[in-house]
Amino acid sequence: MKARKWHKAALLSMIIGSSFAAGAVAADTEILQRVEAYLRPDYVVKLDGVKVDLSTTAPLIYEGSSYLPLKKIGELLGANVNWDAASKTINLTHSVYVKNPINPEYENTVETFTMEYPEVMKVKYLGKEYPLVVDKNYNKNTDYYRLSDLQKMGLDTDGLKKAKEKITGWLYVRKEEADSLWKQKPVMENAYETLVTGETDEYKLEALNDFSPEAASYEKGSTKKVKFLKGTAIVIDASDKPNEYDVLMLHHKYFSYHVKLESYWEDKIIDGAIRRVTMWRIVEYTSKDLQPLCDDLSSCSYNLEEEDA
Known part of the structure; x- marks a missing residue:
């Protein structure tokens, strides 16, 4: 039988793998602790009974526990994993909001409006950049945020009052409603692109x-x-x-x-x-x-x- 190959790894920081910039690790060498760990390419990981492709990401073994890069785990479980270098924070958020079947979105639709000045914004939120369709509506004296874009940021929109746009049929929420959802204040700028x-x-x-x-x-x-x-x-x-x-x-x-x-x-x-x-x-x-x-x-x-x- 062909002998199994174990590969020694230098740092346990490999659990975050190449998901984040190498400079983030290099800048903090004074607080890193060197350990012995092993890569196990012979290990199999299954998700709901289906074998996961680990051809580029072998499990790592340290003191009897198995590790995978956070980014890989996020992909498997439907979450975004982002590194914020400024605050040295790993942010995990749901990549797509899962609708609650007991509370259909349209049940909370309380108004309709006609778009006036829709534009695409770039939103920096929890270490990642997202697109957001915003209608600056002077007739209603508010900004409307497209619901589906907010949900892709992992925001829980259950219970919010929705507004249906007449031309497209898209659902939006008022800025005042969306402001209650942010876990961190977003930074927005005009994308000037489709x-x-x-x-x-x-x-x-x-x-x-x-x-x-x-x-x-x-x-x-x-x-x-x-x-x-x-x-x-x-x-x-x-x-x-x-x-x-x-x-x-x-x-x-x-x-x-x-x-x-x-x-x-x-x-x-x-x-x-x-x-x-x-x-x-x-x-x-x-x-x-x-x-x-x-x-x-x-x-x-x-x-x-x-x-x-």
Whole structure:
């Protein structure tokens, strides 16, 4: 039988592994304690009966106890693990808020509103940066925070009063409600970029970022002189269906689109060689909750080939 190999580790600080910057350890060498520990690549870890891939992270044994990097444990248990170098703190938070089935979100929806000035903010919270859609609503004299973004920060939103946005159907909470949730004061700044959630494929993102449909606009009280306006995407969310997305876009007003992608082959030069790669393009999109400038929707024709109704 092939002999088992044990590997001696220099520092027990390996329990946090490469999850954090090496400089954070080097800066505190005067308080570190050197110990003997062993890596056990032959150990098996199962989560709910399923074997976990530990090809890059072997368990470590010290004084009869087993250790894994906190980041790996966080990934397995659905938590974010972040290192805050300034305070030398390891922050663990739930990566995605789990909805309480006994308390559906819509039961606490107490108001509706129409978005006025939605923008994407970068939020630094508990050692990590998150995107957040914020609508600065002067009519309601408040800022609305998108509920799904708050939940991805691990915030427990049960019991909060919700607000439903009329164009998109998204749920929000008022800033005053959200302020009661923060465990640490967040730092917010404008991202000045499109927020994309649920998609990381570079070629799909390329197609989605190129999405800029033309929207028909009429002068108020007229059915002539159609103007064609290009849109700017503010938020792109992957839907529950593969290769389908919901897009919030600004034309002359805000529009919500549902977009579908399809794949095709294209030859590209990669590392000096021609390779065939899977590319993506938009094959279909539908709009909902359109708000054209004309008063009567029945008089608004969206035939882009005609200038007169």
